[in-house]
Amino acid sequence: MELTNWPIVTLKDGEMQSHRVGPLTIFLKRLLNEVWVDSYRDDKVRGKPAPLPEKPNWMRMSLPGDFERYWIRPVMPDKPVIIDTEHSYRFVGGTKTRVYSRVPVWVRVTPEGRDDLVVADIPTVELSETWFGSFTEGELSYAVSSTARRILTEDLLEPHLVVCPLEIHNKDSEELKFEKVCLRVERLSIFAKGEAMWSDETVIRYEGKDSETDMESKGVRPVEAGDATLVGKPRTAVRKSIGLKAFRLLKDFHIPGF
Amino acid sequence: MEFISSLFGEHISEERLFVLVRVIVILAVGLPLLIILRRYLSSYITRHYSQHYGMLSGKLFFYIGVTILLVTLLHEFGFSLTPLLGAAGILGIAIGFASQTTVSNVISGFFLVAEKSFVVGDVVNVGGNVGLVYSIDTLSVKIRMFDNRFLRVPNETMIKSEFINITKFPIRRVDCNISVAYKEDLQRVREILFDVAEKLPYSLQEPPPLLIFDKFGSSSIDLLFVAWARKENFLLLRNGLNMGIKERFDKEGIEIPFPHVSLYTGSATKPLPLDLISSDRTVLSTNAGGEESGGKPENPAN
Numbered sequence: 001m002e003l004t005n006w007p008i009v010t011l012k013d014g015e016m017q018s019h020r021v022g023p024l025t026i027f028l029k030r031l032l033n034e035v036w037v038d039s040y041r042d043d044k045v046r047g048k049p050a051p052l053p054e055k056p057n058w059m060r061m062s063l064p065g066d067f068e069r070y071w072i073r074p075v076m077p078d079k080p081v082i083i084d085t086e087h088s089y090r091f092v093g094g095t096k097t098r099v100y101s102r103v104p105v106w107v108r109v110t111p112e113g114r115d116d117l118v119v120a121d122i123p124t125v126e127l128s129e130t131w132f133g134s135f136t137e138g139e140l141s142y143a144v145s146s147t148a149r150r151i152l153t154e155d156l157l158e159p160h161l162v163v164c165p166l167e168i169h170n171k172d173s174e175e176l177k178f179e180k181v182c183l184r185v186e187r188l189s190i191f192a193k194g195e196a197m198w199s200d201e202t203v204i205r206y207e208g209k210d211s212e213t214d215m216e217s218k219g220v221r222p223v224e225a226g227d228a229t230l231v232g233k234p235r236t237a238v239r240k241s242i243g244l245k246a247f248r249l250l251k252d253f254h255i256p257g258f
Numbered sequence: 259m260e261f262i263s264s265l266f267g268e269h270i271s272e273e274r275l276f277v278l279v280r281v282i283v284i285l286a287v288g289l290p291l292l293i294i295l296r297r298y299l300s301s302y303i304t305r306h307y308s309q310h311y312g313m314l315s316g317k318l319f320f321y322i323g324v325t326i327l328l329v330t331l332l333h334e335f336g337f338s339l340t341p342l343l344g345a346a347g348i349l350g351i352a353i354g355f356a357s358q359t360t361v362s363n364v365i366s367g368f369f370l371v372a373e374k375s376f377v378v379g380d381v382v383n384v385g386g387n388v389g390l391v392y393s394i395d396t397l398s399v400k401i402r403m404f405d406n407r408f409l410r411v412p413n414e415t416m417i418k419s420e421f422i423n424i425t426k427f428p429i430r431r432v433d434c435n436i437s438v439a440y441k442e443d444l445q446r447v448r449e450i451l452f453d454v455a456e457k458l459p460y461s462l463q464e465p466p467p468l469l470i471f472d473k474f475g476s477s478s479i480d481l482l483f484v485a486w487a488r489k490e491n492f493l494l495l496r497n498g499l500n501m502g503i504k505e506r507f508d509k510e511g512i513e514i515p516f517p518h519v520s521l522y523t524g525s526a527t528k529p530l531p532l533d534l535i536s537s538d539r540t541v542l543s544t545n546a547g548g549e550e551s552g553g554k555p556e557n558p559a560n
Contacts, residue, residue, distance in 0.1 A: 082463075082464070084463075126459060128456070128459065128461075128462075128463050129459070129460065129462055129463070129488070130462050130463040130464040131428075131429050131462050131464050131465065131486065132464070135427060135429065135465070136427050136428075137427075137428065138428065138429075140428075140488060143463040143464070180464075
């Protein structure tokens, strides 16, 4: 199946092209060895690219050569994503569950065959920032609200959203209250089939609040994705399994800093 | 030429000349090498660790290097270190008494570095002076204030007095004191405030914003609205929140009360005369003379 959302764009000298990915339209213009990039977001998810704004805010980039062909590829957000379930969700001890969350991708433009020359890295949706950790230490993340669906239907597959399958094992005897989970998306790959995108499967093993949560990125396409093609590599090198604080410590923000 | 050779012959022996050459070589090679290595070490540690450690390690390396150079030079000149160290001990006591403040600053400097209450690059408030820590030196902490004035605080003062490290922790809270009129629906006010915070990109979702009922004021209900931002975005959030709240309150018709002042010319006088005049200078109403008029005033300036 052709990947219409992730094409190779040919840019002739002085020519401008635009391309839509969900609500984001990206404008590319080439002038000798320079690439000019601008972007615009609207409410549409599909259709023709938006027209160039009246006062474009071009970002110029000089490249070490004249490149005519450019890859437009999806890439995961540059910070971890905190998935916040809309409804309180509890896992009793020993439960194993598979849920789906959707994360908006970023669009990366590179000259064909030169992954090291990133011309543009633009989020399709501007996500709110959030803090994962305590008042004294933690890390900046993006916030994504999710229904944590158990069943995935066709209408949920949107051109700018990547479906992240999460397999959660509560290995502890105590109940796990899943309100927020920190997903290390920068370590995930993206697979595409038609308009749909999938990340590799993440397995989260919770072993109690005193132990670190083991998070494993499988690094292969999930079964739901069928024969989807790899279109986006992880931002950072994948470690097979990492011990991380994946679930928010609920006690941290009970007293709001007074 | 003859004069120089006679000078060397009379006053400087060949052996001394050799020592002099060695000293010059040690200085000419040692000092630049020390400076170059210090710069390299400082920038390497700054790149891999932090600016604070880079600066400290550079200084430590330089002082140790200078001491070694000095000892080498003294050795070249034929000074024995043992009596020198003994003399230094006696001299040290004398100097110690004479320079208590300096010694105190030096020792305080060690404690400041060890305690790590602040590091180079932090923003601190010392006695009401806010600025960026520029360097932590042997005797003092140098601060660049935000109006680009230079503040020098002796290390001893930093140890003894209270100071606030504004950027110690990664996130900061922005407080907005808001007053609304008694007639306003507080639930609606609450929704507007949370909506304003949610729409600002630098307002963190966690820790969540919070609205606190402060008090029933003399002419308003006083509220405290707090939101969190990364320390780098503190000012952006503060400006964004205050401007956003004012804009939304104006749009939604939420009244922000302010003190009203009634003026009287004396306790027994009538209220001050007041005319309402439209844009075309037509007098709409008057209480100046008790008569209403639809015509143009003779002298509107009055």
